[in-house]
Amino acid sequence: MTGVPRPSGAHLGDDDRDSSQPERAGDAQRVAMARPRLVIILGFLSAFGPLSIDMYLPALPAMARTLHAPTSAAQLTLTGCLAGLALGQLVSGPVSDARGRRGPLLAGVAGFAAASALCAVAPDVWLLLVLRFAQGFAGGAGIVIARAVVRDLYADDAMARIYAIQLLITGTAPILAPIIGGQLLRVTDWRGVFVALALIGVLLAAVSARWLPETWPPQRRRAGGLRAVLTDARALTADRRFLRLVLATGLAFGAMFAYISGSSFVLQARFGISPQLFSVIFAINSAGIVTAGQVSRWLVGRVPQHTLFTAGLTGSAIGGGLMLVTAFTGAGLPLLLPALFVVVASIGLVLPNGTALALASHAERAGSAAALIGTAQFAIGAAAAPLVGLAGPRTVLPMALVIGSLGLGAWLIRPRALRPERQPQPAGSVP
Numbered sequence: 001m002t003g004v005p006r007p008s009g010a011h012l013g014d015d016d017r018d019s020s021q022p023e024r025a026g027d028a029q030r031v032a033m034a035r036p037r038l039v040i041i042l043g044f045l046s047a048f049g050p051l052s053i054d055m056y057l058p059a060l061p062a063m064a065r066t067l068h069a070p071t072s073a074a075q076l077t078l079t080g081c082l083a084g085l086a087l088g089q090l091v092s093g094p095v096s097d098a099r100g101r102r103g104p105l106l107a108g109v110a111g112f113a114a115a116s117a118l119c120a121v122a123p124d125v126w127l128l129l130v131l132r133f134a135q136g137f138a139g140g141a142g143i144v145i146a147r148a149v150v151r152d153l154y155a156d157d158a159m160a161r162i163y164a165i166q167l168l169i170t171g172t173a174p175i176l177a178p179i180i181g182g183q184l185l186r187v188t189d190w191r192g193v194f195v196a197l198a199l200i201g202v203l204l205a206a207v208s209a210r211w212l213p214e215t216w217p218p219q220r221r222r223a224g225g226l227r228a229v230l231t232d233a234r235a236l237t238a239d240r241r242f243l244r245l246v247l248a249t250g251l252a253f254g255a256m257f258a259y260i261s262g263s264s265f266v267l268q269a270r271f272g273i274s275p276q277l278f279s280v281i282f283a284i285n286s287a288g289i290v291t292a293g294q295v296s297r298w299l300v301g302r303v304p305q306h307t308l309f310t311a312g313l314t315g316s317a318i319g320g321g322l323m324l325v326t327a328f329t330g331a332g333l334p335l336l337l338p339a340l341f342v343v344v345a346s347i348g349l350v351l352p353n354g355t356a357l358a359l360a361s362h363a364e365r366a367g368s369a370a371a372l373i374g375t376a377q378f379a380i381g382a383a384a385a386p387l388v389g390l391a392g393p394r395t396v397l398p399m400a401l402v403i404g405s406l407g408l409g410a411w412l413i414r415p416r417a418l419r420p421e422r423q424p425q426p427a428g429s430v431p
Helices: 025-033 036-046 048-054 057-066 071-099 102-119 125-153 156-187 190-211 225-237 240-270 275-299 305-329 333-345 347-359 363-389 397-412
Strands: none
Touching (some): 036 048, 048 190, 048 275, 057 071, 057 125, 071 102, 102 125, 240 305, 240 347, 240 363, 240 397, 275 347, 305 333, 305 347, 305 397, 333 347, 363 397
16 A cells, blocks of 8 residues: 555554554555545435434424424424434444444444334324434434544544535535425425435445445454443543533534524414425525535634634624524514524534544544534534424524523633644644
C-alpha cells in the first residue's frame, strides 16, 4: 500500500506507525475511506434519525385520527423512536469498540428494516409506540458507528470536514423525507410510510454489507467486557470539557427536535397549512442545515472550530428568542418562519464542530464517546418532543418556550474549554 496518499489530518495510531508490518491496516482503511462511495454510505447511515422521524411527520395527524389517539399520544411515538435512538447508540457504541464496527452495524440496519415493517401493521398507538422504540434502537447503531468510523480514520480539522460532508447527506434527508412522506400520503396511508422505511433499511443493509469495510482492527479493540465499558464511561464522564460539549450540542439538537415534534401540528392546525405545503417549509428549513454545514466545511481550517461551534449555538439562541417574541406578540408566520429557519440552520454549525471537538481526545474509545454524544442528543430530543403538545395543536407558545429554553441553555453552558489555547493537540500527538 506504499505510495498511496493519506487523507489530510488522518489519525495515525500505533499500528499505523509500525513499518515492519507487510501491509498496514491503517493505510488500507484510509484508501477505502478516500472513496466518495463510502463517505456517502456513512452519511446515509447517519441519516437514520431524520429518516425515522421526518418521513413520518406529515402522517402524524392522520395516524392519530386513524388510531383514535390524542395528539399527545401521537407525539409519544416520536418520543419512543427518539428514546430508542438514544439507547441504541449507548449500547452499539461500546459494543463496536469491543467487537469492531461492521458486525454491530449490519445487525442494527437489519433490525431497523424489520421493525419498520412491523410498524406498518401496528393495530393501535401503544403497540406502535413499542415498535417505534425498537425501530429507533436498531437505527441507533448506524448513527453512532458511522460517527465512530470517521473518528477511527481522521482527526482535528479533517474530522470536522468529514462530519460536515456527512451533514450534507444527513441534512438532505430532512429535505426529501417529509416531501416523500407527504407525496406517499397521496397514494397510501401512514402505514405505507413505514413500508417505505423498511425498504430503505433493506437497501442500506445490502449496500453496507457489500461496500463498508471494517475500520477498527482487532489489535485496537477494547477487551474486558463490562469492566472495560465501565472504565471508558468513567473516563468520559470525568472529562468536564467533553461533558460540556456533549450537553451544549445536545440542548441545541433538542431544540431542533422540539421543532420537529411540534411544527407539523402548529403549522397545520394553527395556521391551516396543508401537509404538502408543510413538507415544502420543512424542506426549506432543512436546506438551511445543509448550507450551514457546507459553510462550516469551507471555513474549517480558516476559522477555529470553537468559533464555528459558538456561532451555531448563538444562532440557536437567537432563533428561540424570536419564537418567544412571536408567541407573545402574535406576530404570526412572517416572524415565526424565519425564527424556525434560524433554529434549524444553526445545527449545521453545531453538529460537525461540536462532535469533532468532543471526540478529538478520545480516539481509543471513539465508539463509547460517540454513543454518549448521540444518546444525549436523542434523549434530550425525546424529553422535549411531548412538551410542545401539552397545550394542544393550536398554540405556538409551548413550542416557543421549549425551543427558546433549550437554545438559551446551550448558549449559556458553552464550555470554557473551547478557548483556542485549550484545544487538543494536533494529530500525531494524540493516540
